[in-house]
Amino acid sequence: MPRSGAEARRRLQQAALELYRERGFDQTTTAEIAARAGVNERTFFRHFPDKREVLFDxxxxxxxxxxxxxxxxxxxxxxxxxxxxxxxxxxxxxxxxxxxxxxxxxxxxxxxxxxxxxxxxxxxxxxxxxxxxxxxxxxxxxxxxxxxxxxxxxxxxxxxxxxxxxxxxxxxxxxxxxxxxxxxxxxxxxxxxxxx
CATH class of the missing domain: 1.10.357.10 (Tetracycline Repressor, domain 2)
Structure with missing residues (x-):
């Protein structure tokens, strides 16, 4: 589990980028991004309002x-x-x-x-x-x-x-x-x- 908010945010961004490249944006869910980053989906939404914004931080x-x-x-x-x-x-x-x-x-x-x-x-x-x-x-x-x-x-x-x-x-x-x-x-x- 990430220890800080900044680390969780960075891991979510990296996970999203990896999944978007592997599967495509439309085929990737926020739950999958959170799981790849080692956090829960609620943590994703604490940092980003939607799965598009994760790339525009x-x-x-x-x-x-x-x-x-x-x-x-x-x-x-x-x-x-x-x-x-x-x-x-x-x-x-x-x-x-x-x-x-x-x-x-x-x-x-x-x-x-x-x-x-x-x-x-x-x-x-x-x-x-x-x-x-x-x-x-x-x-x-x-x-x-x-x-x-x-x-x-x-x-x-x-x-x-x-x-x-x-x-x-x-x-x-x-x-x-x-x-x-x-x-x-x-x-x-x-x-x-x-x-x-």
């Missing part, structure tokens, strides 16, 4: 850390540079969780219910980041665009890091933002609107 911490990092970024940075600063601040959260993150991404990719939950979590994070930018005086329109674009670059960096661990997450993140800058630098001028 830490999302609230990441969201709060990103909002805090946006607030702490140097005053002279532009919105995308603020986001790069913030993403670099939270890299440790992901690096410490890499053994869980890689298989988790594969399970989410093949499970529609988990992809749906992942999209909801992403929306929550990007809205928190956009709100943090607004509090810094970035206009509403630009804050939303920066948050979505920055998150896309961050997600790209994470996927590249999972696929190629020969470089650090930081190196992949810097490359993703360099690519983003290159895309915007080479974009053709905006087309004239009809009637202009």
């Amino acid at each position: 830490g999302e609230a911490d990441l969201r709060a850390a990103l909002a805090r990092a946006v607030a702490e970024a140097p005053a002279d940075l532009q919105p995308l540079e603020i986001l790069l600063f913030a993403f670099r601040k939270v890299e440790r959260i992901l690096e410490d969780n890499r053994p869980f993150a890689e298989p988790r991404l594969h399970v989410i990719a093949v499970t529609p219910a988990l992809r749906e939950r992942d999209l909801a979590k992403t929306a929550s994070i990007t809205e928190a980041v956009a709100e943090a930018l607004r509090r810094r005086g970035v206009t509403d329109r630009l804050a939303g665009l920066a948050a979505h674009t920055g998150w896309a670059a961050f997600h790209q960096a994470i996927q590249s890091w999972i696929d190629d661990s020969s470089q650090s997450l930081d190196a992949h993140l810097l490359q993703a933002f360099d690519d983003l800058r290159a895309l915007s630098a080479t974009a053709p001028p905006a087309q004239a609107r009809p009637g202009d």
Whole structure:
């Protein structure tokens, strides 16, 4: 039996991930996850509201850390540079969780219910980041665009890091933002609107 709540939580997450990979998400019950983790089902529900959330633990911490990092970024940075600063601040959260993150991404990719939950979590994070930018005086329109674009670059960096661990997450993140800058630098001028 796990001795602490943190240990039980970690074992439940690992058990769920193993079972989802072996049997699939839909074929796995919370009772089976609890049994694999060496706890009872009541303990599962003390830690997680449902079997989807077991793979999304830490999302609230990441969201709060990103909002805090946006607030702490140097005053002279532009919105995308603020986001790069913030993403670099939270890299440790992901690096410490890499053994869980890689298989988790594969399970989410093949499970529609988990992809749906992942999209909801992403929306929550990007809205928190956009709100943090607004509090810094970035206009509403630009804050939303920066948050979505920055998150896309961050997600790209994470996927590249999972696929190629020969470089650090930081190196992949810097490359993703360099690519983003290159895309915007080479974009053709905006087309004239009809009637202009």
